[in-house]
Amino acid sequence: RVAGVTSVADKQVRLTLTERDNDLLYSLTQRGGVIFKKGTTDFANAANGTxxxxxxxxxxxxxxxxxxxxxxxxxxxxxxxxxxxxxxxxxxxxxxxxxxxxxxxxxxxxxxxxxxxxxxxxxxxxxxTTNCEVTLGMNNSRAPFNDVRVRTAVRQALDKDALIDAAWAGYGTRIGSFVPPTDEWYEDLTDIAPYDPAAARKLLAEAGVESGTEVSLDVPPIAYATNSSEFIAAALGDVGLTVTITPVTWEEWLDRVFTKADYDLTIVCHIERNDMAIYANPEYYFRFDNADYQGFITAAASAATPAERSDNLRQAARVLSEQSASDWLWLIPNxxxxxxxxxxxxxxxxxxxxxxxxxxxx
Structure with missing residues (x-):
């Protein structure tokens, strides 16, 4: 969206955009906005930045x-x-x-x-607090997780308070969405798909998922994932899904899970700030494809006011949770x-x- 950059003064530049972009200033505070010394080429070995x-x-x-x-x-x-x-x-x-x-x-x-x-x-x-939402990713393009009823059942099968106690010694916050409380558009959505194993079994039956259906859980080698995998497998087993835990290296996770979306379930912490747009990309490893969600994300990027932007992102977060695009297990504390x-x-x-x-x- 950057049409041009011109020098205004020794320490001032003007950016010209093709359209309004509410994410620009945030993006400029990240690695892409670092000011380098003129002629810099050796980024791996030479110190740069301000x-x-x-x-x-x-x-x-x-x-x-x-x-x-x-x-x-x-x-x-x-x-x-x-x-x-x-x-x-x-x-x-x-x-x-x-x-x-x-x-x-x-x-x-x-x-x-x-x-x-x-x-x-x-x-x-x-x-x-952090931005680190420990996320139970579900492959929205692969049966049985291409059915919102199944994804919701997975969420209802998990007692988040007990999970936090078991996996992270009781430290953590239930959030119910992909938004940390430090964001202006945060809304407590923990009342969507709350812990209810009986309701989970009912939804699975309605979706035609037979008891004992086998699914795999790919677990990368990091504590929050390994600590929670057994709990998740047991809880899903209790409602009728037989879970095979598959430990994977980070290299395999990046290749097979993240890049190729060849998985059923996985656990990873998404720590990036301002990252709701990843769910608007149907090719991202969640394979979530929802026009309403994509519309809210697009509207937020070009909203005329901060309040309008926040309102669009708040509505997007609710769509995400109501569609159970993933399950957000807990927010890791700092x-x-x-x-x-x-x-x-x-x-x-x-x-x-x-x-x-x-x-x-x-």
Whole structure:
């Protein structure tokens, strides 16, 4: 939708669009909107971009060291140096925190481990929200999930509160849709297809699905998926669907599930912000194709006011839930553990970055 770009001043450009695009400003804040140095070609090895920090050191696969950028145009960073370290597994990360080797655990991969920090006076647990909707994907183009009654039955078979307890140690929020509470168009839709195994069995019978019908659940190697797969298989078995759990590598998931849509059920967390448009693409791996939904998404993109945009997206989310395009199991919280003498730890994770500019030792 960008028709042209012209320079207005040394630090100002004008974008000309072919039509109104309410997603443009958001898109410009993502990776595609990074301002590069003129002549940049080596994106894999050369530091680029703008911000309150500059790259000081990069140990590939181990750590990244950032130092305060003295010439930053905005408010300067509160700390002079920030080192991001990478860990291969949750146990190693936890041990590093308990040993005092790191100051902030920016994400808790195993919530059941939080009890290890309760007795530590020097540590605090901080909980916020994310955009990460743990999604039970259903292949809308493949029987029996090409029938909305079957997809709704799957949702009604799952006790989300019990699932969150079993899979994520009770940490998480039921949302009932593909919209996190931090979005302006969020609406609590948990009353659509609530837990009701008897109603699920009835819907499956109405759809002509025989008891014992076999389906597969492809599970990638990440905790929220592996932790919830057995619960989901048991719950669906209780209403008449026999589930075979198939562990897959991320490479296989991307190729067979995501790209080729060769699957029945799968579990993955969609963490991208402002991503409702993926359900408007019938070729996306959900294979959801609904004209009403597509119309609301299109209208939202060109809406004349923010209120009109939000209203269209709110209606789109309701269509998505009423059609049971997927099941949204829970919203993963932003769980962090930090030393008590570290301030400025961002509570919520609502984008692709970790905002380190306000971190400081007090």
């Amino acid at each position: 911000g309150p920090f500059e790259l000081a050191k990069w140990d590939k696969g181990s750590s990244i060291t950032l130092e305060r950028f003295a010439d930053y145009w905005g408010r300067r960073a509160d700390t002079a140096t920030v080192v991001f370290r990478y860990f291969a597994d949750a146990a190693a990360l936890s041990n590093a925190l308990l040993a005092g080797d790191i100051d902030v655990m920016t994400t808790v991969q195993s919530p059941e481990s939080l009890s290890a920090y309760d007795s530590r006076d020097d540590l605090r647990v901080q909980s916020g 769980l962090q553990v930090a030393k008590r003498d570290v301030a400025g730890v961002p509570r919520n994770s609502v984008g692709d970055s970790y905002f380190a500019a306000r971190l400081e030792r007090v």
